[in-house]
Amino acid sequence: MVPQEYQKFYLKDVTFVNLMMRRIYNVLIVANPYDAFMLEDDGRVEEKIYNEYVELGLRYPPTFTQVSTTEEARQVLRTMHIDLVICMPGNADNDAFSVARDIKAEFPHMHCIVLTPFSHGITKRMENEDLSIFDYVFCWLGNTNLILSIIKLIEDKMNLEHDIDEGGVQMILLVEDSIRFYSSILPNLYNYILAQSKRFSTEALNRHAASLRMRGRPKVVLARNYEEAMALYERYSDNVLGVISDVRFPIHGEKDSEAGLKLMREIRKTDPYLPLILESSESENRAKAEAEGFRFVDKNSKKMSLDLHKMLEEHLGFGDFIFRDPKTKAEIMRIHSLKELQDNIFKIPDDSMLYHISRNHMSRWLSARAIFPVSMFLKTVTWERLKDITAHREIIFDAIVQYRHMKNIGVVAVFDRMKFDAYSHFARIGEGSLGGKGRGLAFLDNIIKTHPEFNSLEGATVQIPRTVVLCTDVFDQFMVQNNLYQIALSDASDDDILRHFLRAQLPDSLIADFFTFFEAVKSPIAIRSSSLLEDAHYQPFAGIYSTYMIPYLDDKYAMLEMLACAIKGVYASVYYRDSKAYMTATSNVIDQEKMAVILQEVVGKQFDGRYYPNISGVLRSLNYYPIGDERAEDGIASLALGLGKYIVDGGQTLRVSPYHPHQVLQTSELETALRETQTRFYALDTRHVSNDFKVDDGFNILNLKVKEAERDNSLNFIASTYDPYDQVIRDGLYEGGRKVISFAGVLQQGVFPLPELLQMSMRFGAEAMRRPVEIEFACNLNADRTGSLYLLQIRPIVDQKQMLDEDLAAIPDDRCLLRSHNSLGHGVTEDVTDVVYVKTDDRFSAANNPTIAREIEKLNKEYLDRGTNYVLVGPGRWGSSDSWLGIPVKWPHISAARVIVEVALKNYRVDPSQGTHFFQNLTSFGVGYFTIDENRNDGCFHKAQLDAMPAVEETEHVRVVRFEKGLRIMMDGKKGEGVIAAI
Known part of the structure; x- marks a missing residue:
């Protein structure tokens, strides 16, 4: 009754x-x-x-x-x-x-x-x-x-008082003092709330009403200390939908490791059923939270935002209303809308009904859906006052009926199949982000457009390759529709993850778009990662994800199958072991990562079963290794024959400053030119047609000898010929004699104005970004001396502005543990204590380099787990894909190193590497990079001092020593000087 x-x-x-x-x-x-x-x-x-x-x-x-x-x-x-x-x-x-x-x-x-x-x-x-x-x-x-989140947060704050008093709008109280964390959680939270508000707006009867209804979404209020949080709660306690709080934040200006627990206890006294969610990166807080009945989200979890969404859906009234069995918590019935609640209110078992109404769940669900009149009314009809389940059902039914009755009264192109053709440049499919590389390409296209000087030189054109970007929302749709998050976030092997992704389906709606793109480019296609975090302006993720290439085929369906496999392979690479390790190293949460994919014509020409450009290169507007009269700001380019992957993999390239094209160290002496110029190159295997995609994105890339390019007649203007009889190298191609990749025709003889175009690219790129830049490019040269330069990617070289007020040259050698006159990096560090170094006694052999790489990877993981850093010292070229040139580590394997040192041995001398993706990571994380060659009096390394110290850890090839008071690392980036000394 x-x-x-x-x-x-x-x-x-x-x-x-x-x-x-x-x-x-x-x-x-x-x-x-x-x-x-x-x-x-x-x-x-x-x-x-x-x-x-x-x-x-x-x-x-x-x-x-x-x-x-x-x-x-x-x-x-x-x-x-x-x-x-x-x-x-x-x-x-x-x-x-x-x-x-x-x-x-x-x-x-x-x-x-x-x-x-x-x-x-x-x-x-x-x-x-x-x-x-x-x-x-x-x-x-x-x-x-x-x-968007910032504007929403400020608007929520501006309207909070009025909207709560006027309409009973709800608020979610977020208590968090970590700038890093609330910057990532707020977009996530607003994204979720706005998506939910779109869903609940369907309760309205027409589009206009639905739009207005979205104004009633819950507001988010951010508090950054205990006093601010408590004041907000006390002022608006009747309208708080839930509280999400960190555990450690300030009370009275002092950080308190249990502030969140204290806040929750205080709130719990007033409202025993308000949803309270604690989040913390200290996993021991889980037990404390759950012991007191609070929900807990682990900040370290790879799926933190998914966990939070689940809790909001389950406990704050978002999503469907689920009637549960109070004992087993099993789902009894799921309610999607107000009408469904009205239709089923008399069918719910009594014990489930009692469980939900006594905890105010229904009122909260209605509040979250902006059905405030019913919600506010039901909040007054408490179980304590009524204690009659049948009466409760009738009241809820009548309230819904009355409410429903009351409511009844009363410049980037979007890809277009009709328009995209051979003259199109850049288009997007989807509404999400272009990702890092995509942004860079669009920016490059804009720079070329605003600087007509690029195309003012006779016989030369400058452009970006024809490009289509699958935006990040296509990735989201693919992951959700194929239910891939479980395998992706698991500890499965890379091969296993790739296998699952390759079995998944891309949306059929893309097929016609892809056919249009094939028709427009009529060339092989590169499928490149363009993630949100990759090449982000301040935190590049260079070279971490996969890039596949597929040949151009007359059979469009076979090409479509290869393209689909390649896209899925790029998507899968977000979740490979190295990517996850890199995420940890850079304090990013993997489910913040979203992948856009760039489909781009491959620059090059078709030869017999292979495809590649005459020139690929990486250009940097800051040269950390100037020689002769070069200055740091004159920049540096690394040039190679064939695909640019060769440079990225640390292959032997030609190093030249665009402002000093006649000054090439590698070709200045006969012996050096024969020893230190390119002998191999990469090309796409256009005969390899199948869907046998591997985790290694280079599975269909040919590693060829330069002799093969001579057979293709692709060495015009870029090669010189060694005459063994006269012991001389002659510019140009002649019968017999080894071909030396010197790029003499374009650098010294003016066949094609590459130095001038690279000067412009550096100048305009750095001006536009207002900081030093790195640009990837490729070039096709024709027999008639014309050619096209394609700019493929631009990203900033992040400038470290730490102060260095000491003259490093004034520090005597005997006070240094290490000294380099060729150092990369800038600033002062004093919080490193350990040196990890490769044993380079008489038994050292480059044949052991792969084993050494594995030993260092294992040590690096221990440093990552501890959150500490080290100085890494070893012979040869770090990160080379050729293990005879150096230790073949990848960035995630040495990501905890603060300084990386390449040392030349008497019988093992490799010139320092430059221009690879490896360097972008070094510079963007402020990691120092030293080269030392004591044979040439180029720096010093007091290895005997390390050998005399006890090892804190030792493997077959590597020792770790620890300095009790730590090390002082000093780097002068302008002068290229670096010193490490014991404190």
């Missing part, structure tokens, strides 16, 4: 049009041109936000104004009404914090956000910064969704 007080009631409708009234209309972004381009052309923040505003039935989405300097920012702020300033990582002459302080000093009431890259140096600096004058500081890794 329903009590009298509940028999007649009126639900007050919520006018959604009155919610979210205060908005951010004008945003000023202070950013360098690369970030600005990335936001406009790749992330399309303006378009994303515009679409969302249209969805929400709002007329005036924010406009974005972009400037590069503080002065320009001041000018805009004085002349325009700006609601929010976002200061992004700086240009060469300032940084985000300085810009933000200047703006706040003149406009103290302005909402101001600072975005900063995440690095050891920045973290240290922020410990001493007063951040209280800014609304928030966020960590920027190139994810444009963060900009």
Whole structure:
């Protein structure tokens, strides 16, 4: 029997049009041109936000104004009404914090956000910064969704009080003081909440009503200490949907290792059934949390965001309402909509009904779906007051019926099959991100377009290859539809993961698009990874994921099958063992990684069963190994015949500064030219047609002798001939005699203006990014001396700005453990104690290099687990794919090294490597790189000092020693000097 007080009631409708009234209309972004381009052309923040505003039935989405300097920012702020300033990582002459302080000093009431890259140096600096004058500081890794989240967070804060009082809107309280962590969780949280709000908007009867209803989504409020969290909870306790809290954060200004537990206990006293979720990277907190009945999410989990989504769905009322058996927790019935709840309310078993209503679950589910009138009414009908299940059912039924009755009253091209042809350049399939390489390519295309000088030289054209990008949403769809996360996040072997991915299905809707692309390019296709984190402006993931190539076939269906395998192979490589190790090394969570895939014509020409370009290269606008009259800022290029993978794999290349093309060390002497120029090259095997794709993305790449290229007649203008009779090398091709890959025709004889084009590429690229750059390129030369330069990729060389105020040359040799006059890197480090070095006594043999690589990989894992670093010393070329030239490690195998040293032995001398993907990782993580050759008095290495010390760990080929007080590592990047000394 329903009590009298509940028999007649009126639900007050919520006018959604009155919610979210205060908005951010004008945003000023202070950013360098690369970030600005990335936001406009790749992330399309303006378009994303515009679409969302249209969805929400709002007329005036924010406009974005972009400037590069503080002065320009001041000018805009004085002349325009700006609601929010976002200061992004700086240009060469300032940084985000300085810009933000200047703006706040003149406009103290302005909402101001600072975005900063995440690095050891920045973290240290922020410990001493007063951040209280800014609304928030966020960590920027190139994810444009963060900009959306920032605007949402500030709008939520602006509208919180009004919307809770006006409509009963709910809030999720997030308590977290780690900038790194809340920067990654907030986009995730908003993404989830907005997706859910789209789902629940279907409760409305028409599109307009559905749009308005989305304004009632739960708000997210961020608190960064105990006092702030408690004040927010006490003020809005009736409208808190749930609390997600870290365990360790400040109480009264001091970090407290149990702050989260204390907060939860306090809240639990007021509301025994409010969902409380603790998250922590300290796994011992799980037991503490669960002992007190709190939910727990492990920050270290590879699927942390999936775990959090599951908890939000289950405990905060998102997703379907699941009636459960109170004893077994087994699912009894699943409810998708309000109408379904109405239809089934009398069919639920009594004990399940009692379990849910006594814990306020139904009211919470309705709140999360913005059905506030019913939710607020049911919140007053508590089990304690009624204690009658049948009456409860009737009240819920009547409330739903009344509510429903009340509601009844009353410049990147999008790929287009019709338009994409041989003249098209760059298009996207999907609505997600282009990923790192995709952004770089779009940016390169833009640089070429804005600098007509590139195409002003006779006989030369400059362009990017024809490209289509499968955006990250295609990856998401593929992973979910094929249910691949379980195998992907497991500890399965790389081969096993690849096998599962190859069995999965890509959407059929892509087939017609792919056929159009084949028809347009009529050449082999490179299928390249372009992940969100890869080549991110401040944290490159260079060379970590796979790149496959497939031949061009007349049989389009056979080509389609190979293309599908290649795309799935690239997707699988996100989850290979090395990728996961790299994620750990860079403090990234693997399920934040999203993969776009670039489909791109391969630059080159078809020869007998193989395909390759005359020239491939990597160009860097900073040269850390200048020789003769070269300067560091003159840049350096590594040139090779054939596919660029040869350079990436550490093959023998020709090193030349584009501003000094006549000065090539490797060809300056006969003996050096014969010993140190390219003898092999890579080409795509165009006869290899099958779907037998391997984890090794080079399975169909031929490793050929230069003699084979001579047979193809592809050495015109790039080779010289050695005359054994006269003991001389002559520029050009002559009968007999070994061919030396000297690039003499393009470097010294002006056959093709490659040096001038590379100078332009460096200059315009570095200007556009406002920092030094690395550019990959390939070149086709024709017999008539014309040719085409294709720019394939651009990424910044991250500049370390640590202060170095010591003259390293003044430090005597006897005070150094190591000294290099050829060092890469810049700054001072004093927190390393260990040296890991290869034993190079008389028994050393390059034949053992693969074994040494495995021993070092094992040691490196121990350092990663401990979170410590070391100095790594060994002979030859680190990271070479040719184990006779050096120890064949990959970046993840040495990722905990702070300095890497290549030492020349008397009987084992290999010139230092330069220009490989390996170096991008070294520079972006601020890792030092020294080369020492005591035979030429080029630096010193006091190995005897290490040999005399006890080993803390020792393998057959490697020793580890520890310095009690640590080591002082000093690097002067401008002068190329490096010193390591015991403290």
